Amino acid sequence: MRPHTGYQLANLRSYLEDIVGVDHVIGEEEARSRAAVDQYWLTHMWQARGEDVPSPAFIVRPASTAEVAGVMRVCHTYRIPVVPRGGGSGTQGGASTPYGGIVLDLGRMDRIYEIDETSLVLDAQPGINGRVLENLLNERGLMLAHYPSSVDISSLGGYLAARGSGVMSTKYGKAEDMVLSVEVVLPTGEVLDTLAHPNHAAGPGLLQLFVGSEGTLGVITRVRIRLDPIPASRRFQMVTFPGVAEGLEAGRRVMTRRLRPAVMRLYDEGATVKSLQSTGHRVSGVNLVVMTDGEEDLAGAEMAHIERIVTECGGQLAGEAEGAHWWEHRYDFYKPPLQPGYPQLYGTVETVTDYRSILPLYEAKKALLHEKYAAWSPQYTAHFSHWYPWGTMIYDRFYIDSPPESAEEALRLHNQVWADCSRVNLRHGGVLNEHHGIGLKLGWLMSEQSPTGHRLVQQIKDTLDPARIMNPGKLGLAL
Numbered sequence: 001m002r003p004h005t006g007y008q009l010a011n012l013r014s015y016l017e018d019i020v021g022v023d024h025v026i027g028e029e030e031a032r033s034r035a036a037v038d039q040y041w042l043t044h045m046w047q048a049r050g051e052d053v054p055s056p057a058f059i060v061r062p063a064s065t066a067e068v069a070g071v072m073r074v075c076h077t078y079r080i081p082v083v084p085r086g087g088g089s090g091t092q093g094g095a096s097t098p099y100g101g102i103v104l105d106l107g108r109m110d111r112i113y114e115i116d117e118t119s120l121v122l123d124a125q126p127g128i129n130g131r132v133l134e135n136l137l138n139e140r141g142l143m144l145a146h147y148p149s150s151v152d153i154s155s156l157g158g159y160l161a162a163r164g165s166g167v168m169s170t171k172y173g174k175a176e177d178m179v180l181s182v183e184v185v186l187p188t189g190e191v192l193d194t195l196a197h198p199n200h201a202a203g204p205g206l207l208q209l210f211v212g213s214e215g216t217l218g219v220i221t222r223v224r225i226r227l228d229p230i231p232a233s234r235r236f237q238m239v240t241f242p243g244v245a246e247g248l249e250a251g252r253r254v255m256t257r258r259l260r261p262a263v264m265r266l267y268d269e270g271a272t273v274k275s276l277q278s279t280g281h282r283v284s285g286v287n288l289v290v291m292t293d294g295e296e297d298l299a300g301a302e303m304a305h306i307e308r309i310v311t312e313c314g315g316q317l318a319g320e321a322e323g324a325h326w327w328e329h330r331y332d333f334y335k336p337p338l339q340p341g342y343p344q345l346y347g348t349v350e351t352v353t354d355y356r357s358i359l360p361l362y363e364a365k366k367a368l369l370h371e372k373y374a375a376w377s378p379q380y381t382a383h384f385s386h387w388y389p390w391g392t393m394i395y396d397r398f399y400i401d402s403p404p405e406s407a408e409e410a411l412r413l414h415n416q417v418w419a420d421c422s423r424v425n426l427r428h429g430g431v432l433n434e435h436h437g438i439g440l441k442l443g444w445l446m447s448e449q450s451p452t453g454h455r456l457v458q459q460i461k462d463t464l465d466p467a468r469i470m471n472p473g474k475l476g477l478a479l
């Protein structure tokens, strides 16, 4: 039963109000239409062209784990789709509501239980906004070293649910590397605590099952996550390379020699123009920004090593001031007026692969876009921003300034470009996405990425969520 009208809908509302209070079940049309979408380009294009976008029946705003559990029990009983929502900043349609139901807005769950300044651990509810959290931590000389470009508009729970990467992930790790344990309300309303620590030999780790599950397996209601001290010093450098190959080789040598810069970001020519020049940098060509941090002598020594390596690889030092300018303006490109937006058709077709495959992958995707889609005059830019000892992530974007007029044609072109680019990623040993998640956008390609793996995830889903109510349509899981 999926009540959409009449007394069934009113009944559902009263059951939910009984749990969270009348003020926290919202049914106004404008709020429902805002909660129907996140930052997924397709839904915005669809809405902007006056087409119908399915919206939730209600937005429900719980304040506690017990309230989330109560809501889940009602929705499980009556088979109501539930879409958890943090900041709604996801770009993959993960928080969109293609099958209606309710949006579980976690914004009221923003309590900090404890900041353990001995072990450097935060214990908090998931709905806290990234910027608010960062400011609170900074007052104590601490930071959550996860700094996504969306820090102002996203939540702690969203960082984990979508396995995000912040600008300093090369040294501090991704969100999934920082988290120690989570509390999850399962689709049936039961509450699960994962083991207190992620490093154990006490059976399979359930923590990582829920991290990255994008609200399809349960609701993350409590997070224990590692903090770091604000570093005593930060050192910067900008390096100009003759080409992308030389820059990638320099990055590979830095990482395989086990140096740990906090930031290493290599911009190709196009990204230098779009992201660096537009934010006031005076560089052209291919450029690498580097930041080391920590105790002053260590950060200085690490930077000196890196400068030697990049010079060996043909890099020319463009100066510390250019690097420091980058840090000050690192979010500008991701905000208006520089951030792209509808009616431009654009997408970040990012992935991660090993050092042998990354250059061929970049060249193949660039060629594909320029050759197959020449009629649409696409632009393609790339930077390489999250580095591992074995490989690196490519954050590459396509831009089409004048997509087709018809909503359906624009949708078709969007999906074609995404499928082509994702298949280039998979052919070069990449994955569908390194940090933006899968959501609605890439769900249909999940079984191509790993047929057996996807079948196993489906079986887990069917065990945890027999009514299939949690975030339906996401991760390519069956309805």
Ligand SMILES: Cc1cc2nc3c(=O)[nH]c(=O)nc-3n(C[C@H](O)[C@H](O)[C@H](O)COP(=O)(O)OP(=O)(O)OC[C@H]3O[C@@H](n4cnc5c(N)ncnc54)[C@H](O)[C@@H]3O)c2cc1C
Pocket (backbone or CB within 6 Å): 038, 039, 083, 084, 085, 086, 087, 088, 089, 090, 091, 093, 094, 095, 106, 126, 147, 148, 149, 150, 153, 154, 155, 156, 157, 158, 159, 160, 161, 162, 163, 164, 165, 166, 167, 214, 215, 216, 218, 219, 220, 221, 334, 335, 339, 435, 436, 437, 439, 471, 474
């Ligand atoms: C301008 C811009 C810049 C961005 N930069 C970055 C970046 O640098 N790094 C990065 O990693 N990402 C980036 N993103 C993507 C996005 O901000 C991240 O994925 C972020 O972690 C999502 O958090 P959120 O709170 O907004 O989640 P939402 O968008 O609300 O939700 C994302 C997914 O997680 C689920 N979810 C949310 N909270 C919970 C919960 N408590 N329990 C269970 N499921 C939940 C939702 O159902 C949805 O499937 C960017 C996005 C934009 C628009």
